């Protein structure tokens with residue numbers, strides 16, 4: 004444990020809360036979504052405002068402490084918390100200001116997607132965001148941001164119009180197309196490498212009333228046919244339709260495998276009913292919850308499948324096509340999963356998200372195709388080895404079919420530096436130069452790290 008000086012002085016300075024191991028709430032605050040992560044910072048600052056972030060960073064630098072930044076705490080790699088350093092916990096900073104006329108929203112970095120949608124939907128407005136309501140806006144946005152509206156409105160970063168950042172020297176800087184443009188470019192996919200975001204401003208879009216969407220599931224013996232149907236539908240889908248396929252289990256804990264599809268059509272009701280009607284008409288579903296649904300509610304449908312504290316180990320990859328071979332691998336590997344909580348998820352990129360050049364933002368993966376997310380999730384700590392092995396072996400089985408490249412936000416903490424480099428693709432060297440400008444000592448290295456050039 005690092006010897007800390009002057010915690011009392013820190014407490015006097017900070018408007019929020021300063022926690023050390025003796026404090027009653029220390030253990031609950033250091034706990035993040037992934038139960039595999041059990042780290043004990045020397046000190047936690049629960050920031051109440053930008054000045055707390057500035058003073059927290061200066062304190063950490065003066066004490067030579069590592070800095071971990073926590074938004075929603077969802078990142079499976081667990082970089083939101085560290086051993087022996089400073090955890091800057093942003094989760095109390097919950098301000099949300101919607102400008103309905105300009106159709107924009109400015110949020111503080113502790114806001115989750117459930118809180119975000121709740122406020123923007125009051126005005127019939129929304130933007131691309133995470134599919135689980137407790138995921139943090141900040142971490143998801145800085146890494147890219149996949150969600151149900153991405154075919155129509157692009158990734159979350161494509162809707163980011165400005166950010167405020169505290170740098171490693173404690174300076175507060177603004178970033179947008181017109182101010183510190185290179186930093187703004189880097190923040191759209193470069194993660195937490197450049198500083199701590201204290202405010203994020205987004206473009207919103209009209210989303211009056213319900214969308215058509217929800218979940219439909221078939222028995223697992225139909226998995227091949229359903230995945231091939233999913234492939235055909237997604238290759239011809241309009242921008243307004245997003246579809247995710249999930250090899251999953253019934254939620255009753257019995258371990259019965261299911262093949263499910265999640266859909267969201269945010270276009271006109273006539274078009275939406277027609278698209279969703281085609282999905283409903285396919286085969287003989289065992290569960291059909293597709294229909295009109297509030298967009299905010301759609302973004303909570305998966306919450307129960309991802310309980311806080313469950314043990315998680317993730318791998319992911321991009322594939323250009325969902326070939327018959329890939330379908331067979333997914334089916335076969337899923338049946339060998341040791342946990343009834345694990346899933347294999349297939350997401351499709353298309354439409355607006357793919358109409359950007361690879362260097363338009365720091366997030367480089369703009370080609371249409373599929374992302375496969377291998378989610379090993381379990382509760383019993385004694386079963387960790389077999390669950391981790393299942394995810395790794397599934398990834399290995401997919402290796403001959405995958406493109407280079409990976410989504411930084413889905414990476415665990417055991418990836419090689421060359422895999423991290425692949426997450427940033429052709430933008431890596433430009434990001435290294437930017438890193439040298441804003442964080443030459445690599446103070447912000449608890450992330451998918453870009454070492455300074």
Ligand SMILES: Cc1cc2nc3c(=O)[nH]c(=O)nc-3n(C[C@H](O)[C@H](O)[C@H](O)COP(=O)(O)OP(=O)(O)OC[C@H]3O[C@@H](n4cnc5c(N)ncnc54)[C@H](O)[C@@H]3O)c2cc1C
Nearest residue numbers: 074075076077078082112133134139142143149195199200
């Ligand atoms: C159940 C679940 C569902 C998910 N669904 C989606 C989805 O639909 N779409 C998608 O794209 N991703 C999804 N993800 C992945 C998600 O994007 C990442 O886990 C993301 O990092 C979560 O952000 P967070 O703020 O919750 O996480 P945290 O763990 O708090 O933060 C992750 C990292 O982001 C950085 N960071 C966070 N806040 C700040 C800040 N204010 N300033 C600077 N850096 C910061 C830090 O490096 C931190 O380590 C999901 C993850 C989970 C566990």
